[in-house]
Structures are given as structure tokens and as C-alpha cells.
Amino acid sequence: MPGGKVTMWHAILMFGGKNKEIIYPNPGFPIYESVINYTGAKAVPMILEDKTDFNVDIENLKSLINKNTSLIILNSPSNPTGGLISKIDMDKIVEILDENPHVKILSDEIYSRIVYKGNEFTSLLSYPEIRDRLIVLDGWSKTYAMTGWRIGYSVWPTKYVKMSERLNINSFSCTNTATQYAAIAAIQGPQDCVDDMNQIFERRGEMISKELNSIDGFSCNSSKGAFYVLPSIKKTGLTSDQLQDFLLYQLGITTVSGKSFGEFGEGYLRISYANSEENIKEAISRIRNFLEDNKWENAKN
Ligand SMILES: Cc1ncc(COP(=O)(O)O)c(C=O)c1O
Incomplete structure (x- = not known):
């Protein structure tokens, strides 16, 4: 196929x-x-x-x-x-x-x-x-x-x-x-590259849920497989689409609104960690910097 x-x-x-x-x-x-x-x-x-x-x-x-x-x-x-x-x-x-x-x-x-x-x-x-x-x-x-x-x-x-x-x-x-x-x-061919990639994904997965859990309004389960987390963002007071657009257009961070994955994805944000540890940390720090001076409420505007 x-x-x-x-x-x-x-x-x-x-x-x-x-x-x-x-x-x-x-x-x-x-x-x-x-x-x-x-x-x-x-x-x-x-x-x-x-x-x-x-x-x-x-x-x-x-x-x-x-x-x-x-x-x-x-x-x-x-x-x-x-x-x-x-x-x-x-x-x-x-x-x-x-x-x-x-x-x-x-x-x-x-x-x-x-x-x-x-x-x-x-x-x-x-x-x-x-x-x-x-x-x-x-x-x-x-x-x-x-x-x-x-x-x-x-x-x-x-x-x-x-x-x-x-x-x-x-x-x-x-x-x-x-x-x-x-x-x-x-x-x-040799399969160790798959195991190596998995180890890297696993490390990033642990890091990303820990970091997200320390952000006000986010609550994130740990990932058991694939390379995604789906944190709840309900406590930010924003809809999934609002937060997705804010992160993209204001902070330059790409995520996918949970709603794109169906009606019951509302209130979540899908984050792929098929990206470097460095970029993930940068993204988290942009969110933190924003929150230092603002509240999520301000992201609506
Ligand atoms: C759950 C799931 N199934 C199938 C696919 C499709 O895979 P492919 O890119 O090989 O068509 C994806 C791709 O993101 C996926 O996440």
C-alpha cells in the first residue's frame, strides 16, 4: 500500500x-x-x-x-x-x-x-x-x-x-x-536504529509531560507509545482552537487542536514530540515567558 x-x-x-x-x-x-x-x-x-x-x-x-x-x-x-x-x-x-x-x-x-x-x-x-x-x-x-x-x-x-x-x-x-x-x-537492515529512535522518543516524552505539567492550566498524562501527548488545556479557559491558533500565530509553536481529532478532543491539545529536545525546550520556555507577564485569558485577544 x-x-x-x-x-x-x-x-x-x-x-x-x-x-x-x-x-x-x-x-x-x-x-x-x-x-x-x-x-x-x-x-x-x-x-x-x-x-x-x-x-x-x-x-x-x-x-x-x-x-x-x-x-x-x-x-x-x-x-x-x-x-x-x-x-x-x-x-x-x-x-x-x-x-x-x-x-x-x-x-x-x-x-x-x-x-x-x-x-x-x-x-x-x-x-x-x-x-x-x-x-x-x-x-x-x-x-x-x-x-x-x-x-x-x-x-x-x-x-x-x-x-x-x-x-x-x-x-x-x-x-x-x-x-x-x-x-x-x-x-x-540492522534494526538498532529503531531501538535508538525509541529511546530518544521515550526521553522526550517523559520530558515533555513533566514540563507541560508545570505550566499553569495544562495537565498531561504520560505517553506510553507513539510520539504524542494530549494534555488537557481546559483550565486555561481557552478552547482548543483558540489555544492552537494563539501558540502558532503569537508564539510560533505548532500544535494541533484536540478538536481536529473529533468532538471529544475539545479541551485537549495534541503535541508531537517528533522534534528535537532543544526545540521542545524552546517552545516550553516561550509559553513560560508569555505567562510571566500575562494570563491565558489575554491570549483570547
Ligand atoms: C494512527 C495513524 N494511522 C495511520 C497513519 C497513516 O500513516 P501513513 O503516513 O503511512 O499513511 C497515521 C499517520 O499519522 C496515524 O497516526
Whole structure:
């Protein structure tokens, strides 16, 4: 696939449509909700909250499933929350899926290799009982920092491969050859660069949540994987969009409003720490300097 995104496009097109319901994480990767809506299916948010460390509320998930549910989308480690679904929770989710054999699953595992100490990544591929209705999305963008190369892969149940192949042929034909060779080189070459990158991400992740927690109005959970934190900014008194725009236009700091990740992202700000420690510290110090002379209230103007 030319990137990870294409797999979600295919899976949602296949299982979406009128009278279907698709459960997806909210806040979550924006493309899920957008494509669900495009197909005419009902987008059913599975709400993730900082007060429960962005974990899936298992009982709530159970209550969202009905006979029209065609697909559940899971994403662990998560963009934008930096959360991770534990093995214990994954077991419980699979139990629910066992009780609902009509539901297909799209597991977005694009951050599978970016997981920090004390946390363990659990792939849904390790549950043979759901293999005949599981689509796994992964790729090179994150693990090998090859975002611009546009290459990803997915694992499909045999019965859906032909459909996915048809969508490929009718849209992009194939992934470009040079990129395919680069992808082979990445997986066959030494892997210590991935571990080294993870260590750096982990250090930055710890630093950024500590620093953010010391800023008035911010409250930040620690990141378990991927390279994001999603601090709550509710106590600044600003909306996510207001704060995003203020940081960008007044202080020169790029973040993404939580609202861009769905309705339940309001009150949060997504921060990527795929940037140097030096730049992150600079950004934090600009916020501190601003706050020394002002209150967040003044940022509204
Ligand atoms: C959760 C998630 N899934 C999929 C993708 C898409 O990856 P790609 O750039 O390979 O299309 C991203 C990219 O940011 C992502 O955050």
C-alpha cells in the first residue's frame, strides 16, 4: 500500500455504507470519522478520556455494539493520545468480539514498534479466533521514519484480499518500485536504529509531560507509545482552537487542536514530540515567558 492510510480507506469503504455503524476512537486519527461519514455509515464514537488514562472503557464499548455494527476500529499505540491498550484490556475486547461474530475489526498498528518501557504492545494478530475478520494496518512511516516514501502494508483475511486488490488496481495500480526496494532495505537492515529512535522518543516524552505539567492550566498524562501527548488545556479557559491558533500565530509553536481529532478532543491539545529536545525546550520556555507577564485569558485577544 502507498502508506498506512490506504488500508483504512479500503476497510471503511468495504464495511461502511447506509444502515451500517462503525465504532471508532474519539479523539482519534481524523480520517476514520471522515471516511465513515463519506460512506454514509453512522460514525459511533468510542470516547477516550484523560481521567482514565485514555484507556478503552470496555463496558461502554460493549454497549455501543448492535446488529448494524459492521466494523470496530482500534488504534494502539494511539495518535493523538499516546495511550496503549494493555494485554488485559485486549483480552476483554476480544471476548466482546467473540460474542459479536458479525463485527469486523480494523486494527491500526502503525505505531506497533514505538512503545516505551513498562508497556507491552499487543497485536490483535495474536488472537486466532478473530483472524477471519481482522484487518491489520501497519507500515514504514513511523517505525523507519519513512513518512514521505509512502509505503505501508496490511494483513487481510483471505476472503477479502481479492476485494482489496481490486481497489488497489482501480486506484493507485501499485506502490512505486524504488520505494518498495527502500522498504525491503529497511526491514532487512540492522534494526538498532529503531531501538535508538525509541529511546530518544521515550526521553522526550517523559520530558515533555513533566514540563507541560508545570505550566499553569495544562495537565498531561504520560505517553506510553507513539510520539504524542494530549494534555488537557481546559483550565486555561481557552478552547482548543483558540489555544492552537494563539501558540502558532503569537508564539510560533505548532500544535494541533484536540478538536481536529473529533468532538471529544475539545479541551485537549495534541503535541508531537517528533522534534528535537532543544526545540521542545524552546517552545516550553516561550509559553513560560508569555505567562510571566500575562494570563491565558489575554491570549483570547
Ligand atoms: C494512527 C495513524 N494511522 C495511520 C497513519 C497513516 O500513516 P501513513 O503516513 O503511512 O499513511 C497515521 C499517520 O499519522 C496515524 O497516526
